[in-house]
Amino acid sequence: MLKIRNLEAGYGKLRVLRKVSMHVSAGEIVAIIGANGSGKTTLLGAIAGLVEATSGEIRFQGEDLTLLAASRIPARGCVLVPEGRQVFAAMTVEENLLLGGHPLARERRGELDGLLAHQYELFPILRERRRQLAGTLSGGEQQMLAMGRALMSRPSLVMMDEPSTGLAPLIVRDIFAIIARLRQEGNTVLLVEQNAKAALAIADRGYVLETGKVIIQGPAEDLLANRDVQRAYLGRERLEG
Amino acid sequence: MYWQEQYECMAREDLEQLQLERLQATLYRLGTHVPFYRRRLQEARFDFETVTSLEALAALPFTTKEDLHANYPYGLFAVPLRDVVRIHSTSGAAGMTTVVGYTRNDIKNWADLVARLFRAAGVTAEDVVQIAHDYGILTGGLGLHYGAERLGASVIPISTAHIKRQLRIMRDFKTTALVCTPSHALKLVETMMEVGLNPSELSLKYGIFGAERWSEAMRAEIAERLGIVATDNYGLSEIMGPGVAGECRECHGLHVNEDHFLVEILNPRTLQPVPEGETGELVITTLTKEAFPVLRYRTRDLASFLPDPCPCGRTLRRISRIQGRSDDMLIVRGVNVFPGQIAAALAEINGPDSPYLIVVERERHEDRLTVMVEVTESLFFDEVRKQWALADRIQERLATDLGLQVQVKLVEEKTLEKVEGHGNRVLDKRQL
Numbered sequence: 001m002l003k004i005r006n007l008e009a010g011y012g013k014l015r016v017l018r019k020v021s022m023h024v025s026a027g028e029i030v031a032i033i034g035a036n037g038s039g040k041t042t043l044l045g046a047i048a049g050l051v052e053a054t055s056g057e058i059r060f061q062g063e064d065l066t067l068l069a070a071s072r073i074p075a076r077g078c079v080l081v082p083e084g085r086q087v088f089a090a091m092t093v094e095e096n097l098l099l100g101g102h103p104l105a106r107e108r109r110g111e112l113d114g115l116l117a118h119q120y121e122l123f124p125i126l127r128e129r130r131r132q133l134a135g136t137l138s139g140g141e142q143q144m145l146a147m148g149r150a151l152m153s154r155p156s157l158v159m160m161d162e163p164s165t166g167l168a169p170l171i172v173r174d175i176f177a178i179i180a181r182l183r184q185e186g187n188t189v190l191l192v193e194q195n196a197k198a199a200l201a202i203a204d205r206g207y208v209l210e211t212g213k214v215i216i217q218g219p220a221e222d223l224l225a226n227r228d229v230q231r232a233y234l235g236r237e238r239l240e241g
Numbered sequence: 242m243y244w245q246e247q248y249e250c251m252a253r254e255d256l257e258q259l260q261l262e263r264l265q266a267t268l269y270r271l272g273t274h275v276p277f278y279r280r281r282l283q284e285a286r287f288d289f290e291t292v293t294s295l296e297a298l299a300a301l302p303f304t305t306k307e308d309l310h311a312n313y314p315y316g317l318f319a320v321p322l323r324d325v326v327r328i329h330s331t332s333g334a335a336g337m338t339t340v341v342g343y344t345r346n347d348i349k350n351w352a353d354l355v356a357r358l359f360r361a362a363g364v365t366a367e368d369v370v371q372i373a374h375d376y377g378i379l380t381g382g383l384g385l386h387y388g389a390e391r392l393g394a395s396v397i398p399i400s401t402a403h404i405k406r407q408l409r410i411m412r413d414f415k416t417t418a419l420v421c422t423p424s425h426a427l428k429l430v431e432t433m434m435e436v437g438l439n440p441s442e443l444s445l446k447y448g449i450f451g452a453e454r455w456s457e458a459m460r461a462e463i464a465e466r467l468g469i470v471a472t473d474n475y476g477l478s479e480i481m482g483p484g485v486a487g488e489c490r491e492c493h494g495l496h497v498n499e500d501h502f503l504v505e506i507l508n509p510r511t512l513q514p515v516p517e518g519e520t521g522e523l524v525i526t527t528l529t530k531e532a533f534p535v536l537r538y539r540t541r542d543l544a545s546f547l548p549d550p551c552p553c554g555r556t557l558r559r560i561s562r563i564q565g566r567s568d569d570m571l572i573v574r575g576v577n578v579f580p581g582q583i584a585a586a587l588a589e590i591n592g593p594d595s596p597y598l599i600v601v602e603r604e605r606h607e608d609r610l611t612v613m614v615e616v617t618e619s620l621f622f623d624e625v626r627k628q629w630a631l632a633d634r635i636q637e638r639l640a641t642d643l644g645l646q647v648q649v650k651l652v653e654e655k656t657l658e659k660v661e662g663h664g665n666r667v668l669d670k671r672q673l
Contacts, residue, residue: 022262
């Protein structure tokens with residue numbers, strides 16, 4: 001579905017991503033893990049067209065995304081749930097969700113009601129709060145709203161940037177359970193997370209980014225068993241003595 | 242039919258994407274975790290970030306057996322020893338040995354890759370698999386064992402038990418898959434004839450053979466006399482052990498596990514790729530090994546690529562059976578023997594210039610290695626006790642160095658030049 005080869009991207013003279021190659025196949029959850037500043041968010045930004053790729057290729061369902069403006073990418077079926085939710089605080093929950101449906105082609109607008117109902121089924125709390133302003137929601141509820149908003153356009157690929165940031169552990173568990181459920185419903189997810197343990201627990205495969213390079217990649221269970229990953233990202237060092 | 246269908250039948254384009262991702266991560270590991278490779282890449286003024294395609298591999302330095310020896314025992318490990326859960330080694334004296342390590346993930350991958358070759362041969366979880374490879378420090382026994390177990394088969398680790406016992410267990414335990422060297426299979430057949438055991442009393446269906454060079458003639462003989470499907474498999478300790486490549490039921494070429502190993506076939510002299518379909522040396526780069534990744538290892542094994550596609554549905558490329566070696570290594574009873582190891586031992590014991598001849602024969606399907614050594618006239622005629630002592634010393638030393646029992650024969654001065662003439666020190670009389 002998504003194939004990236006030798007991607008380089010950055011900000012001005014700052015080269016953040018260095019020859020990153022990775023892929024996501026349909027129906028997978030792929031986790032990108034790494035420390036702060038390793039280039040995870042830049043990677044998602046480059047896919048979404050928000051950060052310019054200086055070289056390399058990003059192919060999404062055969063099409064070169066680097067040639068498209070950011071505004072056109074969601075309509076191709078590739079949507080981003082940004083870090084820090086970024087819901088429209090002054091709009092209601094339902095208005096936020098309906099806005100998420102905007103990439104749908106005009107002739108598919110009839111599906112909006114069904115999609116809305118589906119999001120309410122996936123996130124029952126959003127139904128309860130449908131008339132409430134998004135700015136009044138808790139962090140976890142906002143995260144759910146951001147996810148529901150992204151799903152409103154029936155994307156082929158959902159990219160999530162740090163969905164667990166700033167949330168209480170119990171809420172984090174809920175969020176990850178929902179991501180796992182998204183896959184069961186046939187969605188494809190590219191998940192960027194600092195919480196490596198939680199991300200790898202639900203992912204099929206993973207990539208570890210360090211200073212803009214993929215240093216390890218493989219099935220999620222292999223990464224969980226990899227001692228370098230354990231030492232650097234899973235906090236197992238002290239346990240192992 | 243398949244063990245890991247999503248990899249074994251992958252579209253070429255997806256496989257190449259995966260290979261590139263894994264190659265880039267492997268190069269990063271080699272450059273940061275293994276000082277030897279860091280030095281080598283620096284010397285070659287090589288920036289691993291320039292590897293943006295699989296073709297770029299051709300610009301990278303090779304790794305040779307000598308490199309592995311020079312880093313004995315742990316110099317090429319890419320993880321600290323505490324992350325290593327298994328250590329295997331090739332035979333050979335110190336300085337002539339290769340030591341290889343495996344992390345937990347390496348062992349898991351190894352088992353899956355061996356399970357693939359069993360599955361490709363037709364073996365399933367219903368089968369009783371009897372493994373008659375040495376369960377020792379060599380990779381064969383344990384490597385195959387873990388794979389068969391991973392598959393879920395009932396595994397009998399018969400190892401090197403007495404041959405009649407092997408037969409009795411094969412009959413009584415209703416073994417359906419025999420795993421050994423092809424010559425051992427023929428030896429089993431021979432012994433069956435001797436003890437009057439009819440192959441129809443056995444439950445055998447499959448023979449999974451490897452660890453030595455064999456031929457279509459041997460395959461036909463084994464298949465006919467045991468009434469089984471005989472498949473070939475290939476591997477080497479330096480890369481992983483068995484599981485690098487294996488035949489499917491088409492019995493026409495070995496599928497290389499390309500998602501874990503990048504294989505090139507090069508002309509051993511020019512080190513350039515041979516034209517498609519021609520025989521050359523296999524050069525292998527590991528793509529997933531954690532503890533012991535290897536870059537462009539010169540295996541010295543000769544083979545060719547077979548044309549795609551295979552009717553079995555696997556998209557993994559096939560190589561021919563191994564055609565020979567691009568060096569002088571011998572495989573004797575499944576053990577790798579380098580004439581140089583023997584020369585070094587003889588030089589130490591009997592002086593540097595003493596002529597010798599290595600003779601390898603196969604008698605009743607068993608390899609025999611004899612080292613003929615010239616001794617001075619006075620020793621040869623007069624001092625029988627000294628002769629014996631010398632022969633014993635050589636024999637014991639070679640057994641230690643090679644990990645193999647050899648015969649030592651002392652001969653009179655100037656005998657050997659008559660036998661072989663121009664300095665050819667190895668006489669391999671085996672007919673495959």
